[in-house]
Amino acid sequence: MSSKNMTKKQIQVFFERLKEQRPSPKTELNYQSNFELLIAVMLSAQATDISVNKATDKLYPVANTPEAIYALGLDGLKDYIRTIGLYNSKAQNVIKTCKILIEQHQSEVPNTRTALEALPGVGRKTANVVLNTAFGQAAMAVDTHIFRVGNRTGLAVGKNVLEVEHRLIKVIPKEFILDAHHWLILHGRYCCVARKPKCGECIVADVCRWPNRFEFGANKAS
Structure with a gap:
């Protein structure tokens, strides 16, 4: 019924x-910037917030900007997030996203749905979280x-x-x-x-x- x-x-x-x-x-994901929020939400797909926080609590003190994470490279990033489900594909998407943010958005997280959903690994749900939590949009x-x-x-x-x-x-x-x-x-x-x-x-x-x-x-x- x-x-x-x-x-x-x-x-x-x-x-x-x-x-x-x-x-x-507020979200139970740990973050201190719009970029950290974006990456955390990307990593949280089919994973718990607890598992993401355990990984980003180690990652962010080392690399918490598009430039810094991109500099880690694919294997370097995987070392930090391999405890998260689907970490291989997520690492690839995060690295690609960092490159786009650097080259097209002055390393800033965009505040429009179109631009967010153009980022690898960012679907409608992730875009909505960022638009709402980071930019106060309905x-x-x-x-x-x-x-x-x-x-x-x-x-x-x-x-x-x-x-x-x-x-x-x-x-x-x-x-x-x-x-x-x-x-x-x-x-x-x-x-x-x-x-x-x-x-x-x-x-x-x-x-x-x-x-x-x-x-x-x-x-x-x-």
């Missing part, structure tokens, strides 16, 4: 609660957590990530849009988990439209 769409009032309550729980949400990166939360709760029901992304941008109140990505991903990572969601502990269970939430401990009086 699929979830029904949340009402406008329910969506307002949903985000008010998430904001109250985490007033200043972009919504939909990963597996957000796709699950959107569909399960009825916040944004869609058959694919693009449908969910467009739905989220449409229904999220403007006052919450800039932080919504972080709230949703953290809620999906720690509460609305895939196999055994913690509905009994969920602060938005009463506005959630998932029919099975009561089986996982949500209050039936809500």
Whole structure:
């Protein structure tokens, strides 16, 4: 049984609660510059933030600019990120991206979707994270957590990530849009988990439209 769409009032309550729980949400990737953020997000595809942080905590003190990472070369970079899944292809993309940033963008991370998605290894999701987190744009990166939360709760029901992304941008109140990505991903990572969601502990269970939430401990009086 699929979830029904949340009402406008329910969506307002949903985000008010998430904001109250985490007033200043942020990514769990470690970074100190837009470039470090870009590289960390590129490395995080099909990998955990924890594994990426372990690698970049060693990499960034040695090389944290396009020039410095490019100077490491492919094998040199691999030495730092080989503990991350798909490190071979990721290393190739990072080196190519550094070269493009140096030659075409004065070593700065571009702030447009077109320019970001032209970088090797940067797809729509990565571009959205950078546009939102680095440049404060109303972009919504939909990963597996957000796709699950959107569909399960009825916040944004869609058959694919693009449908969910467009739905989220449409229904999220403007006052919450800039932080919504972080709230949703953290809620999906720690509460609305895939196999055994913690509905009994969920602060938005009463506005959630998932029919099975009561089986996982949500209050039936809500």
